[in-house]
Amino acid sequence: MNSPPILLTAEVCLEVVIASTPHPDRFSKADDPNSKKLFDLGIVDALSSALFVQNVKRRIAPWRIDDSILLSSRSNTVQQAADSLQTGALSDDAYAQ
Amino acid sequence: MRNRGILPAVFVVASTIAMGQSDFTLTGIVPEAGRKTALDVNYKGTYPDDPSAYLSKDAWRVWVTRPNSANPEELGVTAVEKIVSPNFTINKLRLSLSGDLPTGNAIGASAWHALFNPSKASGIEGLSFDSIVNVVIETGGTTAAKPSCENTPPAPTPYLCAPGPGAPADVSLSGSFLAGGGTKPIYTFELKGGLYKSGDVPDLLGFHPGVAGAVEINQLAQPPNNRTIIDPDSITAALAFQRLQPLQTRRAGLYGLQFDEALPGGEFCRTDPSSNIIFRSSLLFGFSSISSPKHPSLYGTIYPVVALEVGKNLNKPSTIAMTAVDLSHYNAIFRGVVGSDAVFAVASQDRSADVFSVSGSYRVRLPAFDEPFVETLHQVTTVSMTTKARNWIQANVNYAPWKFKYLSLTAKYEYGELPPLFTLVDHQFTIGFTLQAVQSQKPGLVSAAQ
Secondary structure (H helix, E strand, O other), X not given: OOOOOOOEOHHHHHHHHHHOOOOHHHOOOOOOOOOOXXXXXXXXXXXXXXXXXXXXXXXXXXXXXXXXXXXXXXXXXXXXXXXXHHHHOEOOHHHHO | OHHHHHHHHHHHHHHHHHHHHHOOEEEEEEEEEOOOOEEEEEEEOOOOOOOHHHHOHHHEEEEEEOOOOOOOEEEEEEEEXXXXXXXXXOOEEEEEEEOOOOOOOHHHHOEEEXXXXXXXXXXXXXXXXXXXXXXXXXXXXXXXXXXXOOOOOOOOOOOEEOOOOOOOOOEEEEEEEEEEOOEEEEEEEEEEEEEEOXXXXXXXXXXXXXXEEEEEEOOOOOOOOOOOOOOEEEEEEEEEEEEEEEOOOOOOOEEEEEEEEEEEEEEEEOOOOEEEEEEEEEEEEEEOOEEEOOXXXXXXXXXXXXXXXXXXXXXXXXXXXXXXOOOOOOOEEEEEEEEEEEEEEEEOOOOOOEEEEEEEEEEXXXXXXXXXXXXXXXXXXXXXXXXXXXXXXXXEEEEOOOOOOOEEEEEEEEEEXXXXXXXXXXXXXXXXXXXXXXXXXXXXXXXXOO
8 A cells, every 4th residue: 555645735845945956055044035036055057956846756756747837947946936836736546636 | 282293194004904904905716626626816915804795695796608608607606715725825715606516627728817807895805707718619710829938838839939937949050260360260169959749649658759950060170270061079869768757755855867869970070071879878867956945046956967978989080189099899888977057046036037057067078989089189189988977067147138038148168078989179168149049839848959
């Protein structure tokens, strides 16, 4: 039997996004996720952005998200990425209910 | 007289308090699939000292339109609270809902609408919000949105768009020309392309399929030139497979690995007909970017690369650059490749573009078996069969005027030898242009163009 997936709450999505960046240590509790950009956490180019997407996908499994839905551009804020994850993540049918 | 000093002071204090509260703004809504479906409301600015107007459940109304339904249903708002986290500053209010709530994937696929309508006594203006719908809702008679590069998925986008900041082009054409007395213009071009299959693909051990190719044209032409021609000096083409592997535990700054397989690839030269078939496997080490807290706009990346190229020579010319050659022993190809890609750039204030960037690429090919090495010095061409290392250096300085998203001005330096004949390109410096585009709906991969 499959274990239930993690609940993608606002806090969990924020935590997943920050932990999936190259430099999660650059985000402190005092930082505002609405102004801190992914660039500031080390996502500076196409490779780091693509690795970030794969990292997020692995962390939220068994939830899944389309690569193009997750906002992963370096000019996106941490909050924008977390919101796109929260809105865009889909569960397998087994978890839908 | 004393009142004259007190009144401005009171005014300043009152203004400061008012300003401190007035920068609090509700910015949008996000549905949350938690233990019980809820609706999060984003805000920015300083949380008000008296948030009662925002936390009143009577000030909020919420509707949801389910997938494939045209009729919104109103849900009840049972509570409003500020989300508090011990780990993060979360600028969100959470609306707890009642009624027939969507569950599972229908949460993100539904269109949510929230209305904030506080009491008149609060003096706060009302607002309404719509959610971003995760999956396109198919309703009868709805006109499809026009594809645009400005759209965010799942809204439609064209197949090719202008490259974003820091994103290498998936298709690019670089060109320059040399004009001078006593010579016809010499045009040099570099055409690169790499496209991946979009959408779902069969699982190939985590590898995603695509095609990649590169054509170097007239790189070897030297003045004086008595006719303008197009001579491809080096053509490569391959089926490309890419896999990205992020690392859960980061050691020494290594963030992830990029595996690229070219199965099989072809190397061609038109001027002195030669061709190889090559299987190439490469591994790029994706180290975290380097930047300084004092200068957060500056950043640099260094990505070491190791690769193996294994193949066979298919075509042996009898002359190269009008020099007789004996390539009868040129058969098997086995090369080690080592190199690195590096970028140093200054990002703009909003991080949306690089104000200035210098990129460089270095590869050294180390043949295990003898391969031709063509060198022209003082208009005398010599061809030797040797295992001598073959270097290739390319450095670019790019400037992209912000109004010309598909076009950038490029200064390029090249030195070294490229397969199949490894003819020396001797310290070539060109200034030209690059037309470039990216595949808008490719999977989350790096460009296949190498």
